[in-house]
């Protein structure tokens with residue numbers, strides 16, 4: 157598609173997608189009725205790297221946020237994994253159960269009903285296939301529902317009489333998540349020696365009040381031939397961080413050290429935290445944004461709810477000056493979230509390299525490049 161002739165900086169997240177409409181097929185399969193994976197959804201064998209379950213010392217770190225050492229633990233997890241799980245996070249089990257059951261209620265609606273709330277090609281919110289589908293020749297074994305702010309407009313299409321319980325649950329979750337993600341971001345930043353004076357865009361009270369966010373509900377039906385299907389293809393998140401709630405069915409995998417896929421085992425009530433591309437930029441490459449994917453299984457439906465958390469739309473994100481010195485030159489040029497989303501919409505897994513100034517010196521492996529960049 158042609159670039160727009162006159163470019164004005166989008167001030168709202170939804171506007172970013174207008175520049176890159178994605179004409180995805182919304183002719184979803186009725187997954188439940190299929191006895192085999194059709195060609196449209198059949199992926200070549202998933203054998204790029206071996207997969208293993210998470211166990212012992214080699215499992216994704218689990219951090220109790222009430223631990224007095226939590227800053228250190230979070231810093232270590234971000235540096236060595238780029239992903240961790242947290243317990244004692246202050247989001248109530250009641251709310252987690254509630255969004256899970258509202259999510260289930262949505263995805264178990266008849267297909268024709270869900271399509272009434274279909275995401276428009278140039279829209280951000282609503283029901284549809286994964287937006288990254290446009291980068292792959294095959295479709296994924298999943299469906300999603302995206303919320304920015306209030307879901308009321310689409311929820312009304314789904315349940316004309318009774319959309320308030322869905323909206324109430326999602327809005328309460330967005331509010332709680334916004335606070336929690338801000339708190340978590342400070343925890344991560346303090347592990348890098350960054351404090352309130354260093355981040356002006358945190359706002360006068362330091363609560364990241366102008367932060368942007370997207371709530372993404374993902375549904376992965378059980379699949380008759382799980383080895384031929386892909387739930388959600390490998391990607392990094394274009395966020396500062398992502399907070400993911402998953403039901404008790406496993407499926408999320410992270411690429412460990414560029415050599416193997418490790419399953420993030422569901423822990424009841426825990427939340428998974430991913431380092432996103434923008435935090436990787438802020439940290440000047442110290443914290444890797446984690447490549448992850450979702451696989452499917454033959455017997456269990458899986459549901460996940462991702463809170464994609466980013467900076468205020470027009471704030472320039474660049475390596476923090478405290479993390480830049482002669483032996484650590486800035487690795488990335490300044491970029492706003494909306495510019496970065498734009499780069500992602502064009503370059504997908506090469507977006508991070510498209511804003512890079514020079515190669516990392518510390519042996520960091522840039523997964524986004526799909527080749528190993530090791531320098532120094």
Ligand SMILES: O=C(O)CCC(=O)C(=O)O
Nearest residue numbers: 372374393408450460462
């Ligand atoms: O379902 C999952 O575990 C992963 C979801 C995800 O990566 C995303 O929504 O960006």
Ligand SMILES: [Fe+2]
Nearest residue numbers: 391392393448
């Ligand atoms: Fe993701």
